Amino acid sequence: xxxxxxxxxxxxxxxxxxxxxxxxxxxxxxxxxxxxxxxxxxxxxxxxxxxxxxxxxxxxxxxxxxxxxxxxxxxxxxxxxxxxxxxxxxxxxxxxxxxxxxxxxxxxxxxxxxxxxxxxxxxxxxxxxxxxxxxxxxxxxxxxxxxxxxxxxxxxxxxxxxxxxxxxxxxxxxxxxxxxxxxxxxxxxxxxxxxxxxxxxxxxxxxxxxxxxxxxxxxxxxxxxxxxxxxxxxxxxxxxxxxxxxxxxxxxxxxxxxxxxxxxxxxxxxxxxxxxxxxxxxxxxxxxxxxxxxxxxxxxxxxxxxxxxxxxxxxxxxxxxxxxxxxxxxxxxxxxxxxxxxxxxxxxxxxxxxxxxxxxxxxxxxxxxxxxxxxxxxxxxxxxxxxxxxxxxxxxxxxxxxxxxxxxxxxxxxxxxxxxxxxxxxxxxxxxxxxxxxxxxxxxxxxxxxxxxxxxxxxxxxxxxxxxxxxxx
Ligand code: SF4
Numbered sequence: 001x002x003x004x005x006x007x008x009x010x011x012x013x014x015x016x017x018x019x020x021x022x023x024x025x026x027x028x029x030x031x032x033x034x035x036x037x038x039x040x041x042x043x044x045x046x047x048x049x050x051x052x053x054x055x056x057x058x059x060x061x062x063x064x065x066x067x068x069x070x071x072x073x074x075x076x077x078x079x080x081x082x083x084x085x086x087x088x089x090x091x092x093x094x095x096x097x098x099x100x101x102x103x104x105x106x107x108x109x110x111x112x113x114x115x116x117x118x119x120x121x122x123x124x125x126x127x128x129x130x131x132x133x134x135x136x137x138x139x140x141x142x143x144x145x146x147x148x149x150x151x152x153x154x155x156x157x158x159x160x161x162x163x164x165x166x167x168x169x170x171x172x173x174x175x176x177x178x179x180x181x182x183x184x185x186x187x188x189x190x191x192x193x194x195x196x197x198x199x200x201x202x203x204x205x206x207x208x209x210x211x212x213x214x215x216x217x218x219x220x221x222x223x224x225x226x227x228x229x230x231x232x233x234x235x236x237x238x239x240x241x242x243x244x245x246x247x248x249x250x251x252x253x254x255x256x257x258x259x260x261x262x263x264x265x266x267x268x269x270x271x272x273x274x275x276x277x278x279x280x281x282x283x284x285x286x287x288x289x290x291x292x293x294x295x296x297x298x299x300x301x302x303x304x305x306x307x308x309x310x311x312x313x314x315x316x317x318x319x320x321x322x323x324x325x326x327x328x329x330x331x332x333x334x335x336x337x338x339x340x341x342x343x344x345x346x347x348x349x350x351x352x353x354x355x356x357x358x359x360x361x362x363x364x365x366x367x368x369x370x371x372x373x374x375x376x377x378x379x380x381x382x383x384x385x386x387x388x389x390x391x392x393x394x395x396x397x398x399x400x401x402x403x404x405x406x407x408x409x410x411x412x413x414x415x416x417x418x419x420x421x422x423x424x425x426x427x428x429x430x431x432x433x434x435x436x437x438x439x440x441x442x443x444x445x446x447x448x449x450x451x452x453x454x455x456x457x458x459x460x461x462x463x464x465x466x467x468x469x470x471x472x473x
Contacts, residue, residue, distance in 0.1 A: 019049035023057035024158060027075060028065025030266065031186075032098055034166040034215055036063045037155030039097065039123050044156055046127045052159065055085075059093045059130070062114075064100035066181045069368040075100055079113045093133055097123070099185035103372070105142050120171070120186050121145040144187040146229045151196040154203060161421050163450045165209050167200050168192060169250065170216030174231055175269060177296075178307040178374040179339065179367065182217055188229040191222050194250055201258045210418055210450055211262040214254065219265045220272035222247035248276035255284040262418060264288045264437070270295065270318055271309040278325040289326050290360070290437035293318070294334035298353030299346035302339050305379060312353060319357050330406075330436030333362040337395055338388030340367070340379035347391045351398055358402040360436060361463070366392045400462045407438065407460035415440050415465065416473050419451045440465040447472070 022043055026036040039061065040050045051057055060082055065071040075096075082094045095116035096108055102119035109117055115133045118126055119142035132139040149171055157165055172187040173180075201212055216222065225236045225244040233244070245253075255263055263284075268291055281287045297303055300311050310318075322329050335350065366388040369381040417432035417440045424431070429441045432453070441464055442455045452473035459466040 019047050020058040021051045021056055022048040022059050023051050023054045024061045024063055026063040027071055030166055030215055032063050032065060034168050037158050038150045038153050040156035040158055041153050042123055042126055050158055061095045061097050064096055064098040066099040066103045066185055072100055102142050102185040106140050109140055121148045147227055149190050149192040151193045163420050164211040165204050166215050167212045169197055169214045170222050173217040176307055181370045181373055184372055190229055191224045194224050194245055198257050201254055205258045205261055214265040218269045220247050220268050222250055248280050252280045255287050259286055262286055262288055266292045268293050270315050282325050288435045290330035292332045296336050298350035302342055302346050330360040333359050335362060335364045335395055336367050337392035338367045338383040340375055340381055342383050354398050360406045361403050362399050364395050403462040407465060410457045410465055414454050414456050417453050417455050419449050438465055442467050442469050445469055
């Protein structure tokens with residue numbers, strides 16, 4: 001391995017003549033995609049070179065998601081596909097990583113669906129597991145770790161545009177929301193050493209990247225006190241407590257270390273977001289003015305059943321504070337329609353909250369019960385599917401209305417856009433995002449990928465701002 005800014009970087013895999021080819025297929029959240037890049041770095045060290053073509057791979061790893069039943073069904077279909085491919089190409093090895101690996105453990109091996117199973121804390125063990133596969137032994141490791149953050153590993157950027165990258169800052173979650181599998185699949189919350197986070201951002205800057213997104217299941221809960229689970233902080237020494245770093249401090253450190261880089265973060269949990277974080281955002285131009293703030297429901301009764309640690313009122317107060325400290329800040333949400341026992345009145349509370357916030361955009365889902373969660377064990381999934389669907393449609397329609405209103409607010413204004421790629425709908429246009437995280441498209445002209453461009457908005461859809469470049473920023 002070579003060392004760069006204190007990070008361990010996979011040796012140049014292209015130089016490894018007999019490199020085997022690794023294809024990683026990631027599903028679900030950004031954390032999963034980011035983990036895929038850590039896995040590519042670990043396996044790069046034992047001679048695997050990443051490929052974007054599954055049909056030339058020696059090893060296929062499905063990096064899986066268990067958050068919803070539908071996600072698991074899609075992965076089951078992909079496993080069936082690779083099972084068929086393996087019949088034609090017995091040399092091909094197939095492994096399952098991520099949350100589904102953790103949830104289904106050796107069942108996947110017993111079903112002979114895969115050769116290897118590794119949970120989110122077991123990726124350093126992949127070289128040994130591959131050896132076990134070669135030796136015909138069971139290859140499964142789904143052990144949880146209290147300390148693993150892959151802190152010093154410099155990820156191999158997969159499918160990268162060379163402009164934006166993810167940097168992981170925490171792993172796991174302690175919140176125990178009653179509908180969520182994450183605390184079971186990803187374990188207890190741990191924070192990554194800030195020195196490694198900063199070093200990774202520096203390497204990205206030197207490699208030409210212009211934007212980083214600090215990632216974690218609950219970034220606002222970040223707490224570095226020398227390593228270990230967050231819940232053990234109370235046992236830390238007085239010195240460790242006195243020198244501990246929270247998310248506001250980390251955000252400021254990153255903003256100051258790479259002042260010309262744009263910084264985003266995700267995901268925030270309403271109960272953990274502090275005024276200090278908002279003030280740091282306000283103080284640094286390079287921190288984007290957008291916050292993803294999942295609310296899940298507008299009903300206090302449902303929030304309590306979900307074990308969310310805030311109320312409709314405290315959430316509104318937080319929104320007011322954001323509006324006060326960061327006027328114009330983009331705010332997005334996650335919402336679940338049809339959670340256990342949800343009534344029409346609860347649903348109306350959700351719509352009223354949406355009207356209060358008028359979110360810029362959101363991710364909206366019908367509730368699906370996940371085995372092993374508190375909700376699956378203790379609450380009846382008793383809202384008929386047709387009702388879930390109807391309420392979800394109402395939520396989506398309301399969001400479209402609000403997104404449209406938010407987009408129209410930008411008409412005639414100049415947006416600073418970081419060019420991230422070619423527009424999916426028009427080869428002749430670039431797309432990028434403004435500080436509020438809205439997609440902006442404009443004619444390419446002579447601008448290049450990675451340029452900062454000022455774009456005057458002349459039109460919009462509920463999802464996209466459309467404009468013309470007025471010059472380099
Ligand atoms: S905050 Fe709640 S929903 Fe988010 S990962 Fe943690 S337990 Fe799951």
